[in-house]
Amino acid sequence: MVMARDLFSLSGKRALITGASRGIGLTLARGLAEAGAEVVLNGRNAAALSAAQAELEKGGVLVKTAVFDVTDQAEVQAGIEQVESTLGPLDIVINNAGIQRRGPLESFERADWDALITTNLNAVFFVGQAVAQHMIPRGHGKIINICSVQSELARPGIAPYTATKGAVKNLTRGMATDWARHGLQINGIAPGYFATEMNATLVQNEEFTDWLCKRTPAGRWGQVEELIGAAVFLASDASSFVNGHVLMVDGGITVSV
Numbered sequence: 001m002v003m004a005r006d007l008f009s010l011s012g013k014r015a016l017i018t019g020a021s022r023g024i025g026l027t028l029a030r031g032l033a034e035a036g037a038e039v040v041l042n043g044r045n046a047a048a049l050s051a052a053q054a055e056l057e058k059g060g061v062l063v064k065t066a067v068f069d070v071t072d073q074a075e076v077q078a079g080i081e082q083v084e085s086t087l088g089p090l091d092i093v094i095n096n097a098g099i100q101r102r103g104p105l106e107s108f109e110r111a112d113w114d115a116l117i118t119t120n121l122n123a124v125f126f127v128g129q130a131v132a133q134h135m136i137p138r139g140h141g142k143i144i145n146i147c148s149v150q151s152e153l154a155r156p157g158i159a160p161y162t163a164t165k166g167a168v169k170n171l172t173r174g175m176a177t178d179w180a181r182h183g184l185q186i187n188g189i190a191p192g193y194f195a196t197e198m199n200a201t202l203v204q205n206e207e208f209t210d211w212l213c214k215r216t217p218a219g220r221w222g223q224v225e226e227l228i229g230a231a232v233f234l235a236s237d238a239s240s241f242v243n244g245h246v247l248m249v250d251g252g253i254t255v256s257v
Contacts, residue, residue: 007238011036015235016083016090018070018127019097021048023196024146024224026055028094031228032235033061037092040064040083070097070123080130092142092235093131095124095168100198105159113160120164124171128186132179139183144234145172147190149250169246176244185243187234192250194222218251 015032019025020041029039033056041056041063043049049065056063064087068079083090099119101112124145135141150162151169168188175186193212195203202208203221213219230247233239248254 008232008236009036013037013091014088015092016040017094017096018042021052025096026052027224028231030056031231035232038062040066042066044069070127071118073126076126076130084134090131095127095145097123100161102157116160116164121167124168128175135184136182141184142235143186145188147188147246149190149192149254151190152254173244180243188246189230190246190248192222192253194224216251216253217256
């Protein structure tokens with residue numbers, strides 16, 4: 001008989017997290033490591049990754065790094081091949097790397113549009129495809145794509161970002177439709193408004209924070225540690241029959257008017 005606590009254990013698993021040198025990515029890496037996984041931190045900045053690795057290792061967890069640019073398909077293919085050949089098979093991948101660009105849609109710069117598409121959408125496809133090519137022959141694997149409440153909702157000034165996150169939601173469904181038959185589970189986590197470095201300007205804006213707290217049933221900003229449970233669930237055997245699902249972690253903002 002399988003014990004309930006064992007379903008959530010990540011012992012013996014290896015997990016790659018993109019955009020893991022800070023913020024949500026670093027927090028999820030810590031959470032998966034504490035659940036037993038060997039974590040591999042990914043990013044473009046080797047120094048930042050080394051600092052993140054040192055921070056996590058202070059807690060006694062096993063951490064590796066893989067430096068490659070998730071927006072470059074050739075680098076992704078080479079990077080995943082190197083991880084697989086030198087560190088071992090990847091059981092779990094979290095597509096977390098992402099950026100934000102704000103501005104009026106009628107004057108939004110093409111360069112900013114392209115940057116959002118490249119980082120928020122193309123990278124999910126590049127990494128997902130590269131790891132699936134290894135996971136499919138093995139008959140198992142977990143891919144978790146970081147979506148957003150903006151996968152469902154819009155807000156003035158961030159329409160292009162909303163477009164990318166809506167696309168990631170449906171790409172998650174498409175990945176599940178194609179790859180579930182091979183034993184993979186592909187799901188998403190959609191954070192609401194969290195007090196992160198990327199949202200620092202909004203957190204410090206008293207007017208916006210007041211609006212958000214009134215708009216969110218939970219009445220507050222989310223704390224990044226509150227995403228760990230969802231990530232461990234979707235990365236573990238506890239979610240073995242969950243596929244193509246986007247798990248909202250948003251304090252109720254998407255279910256209220």
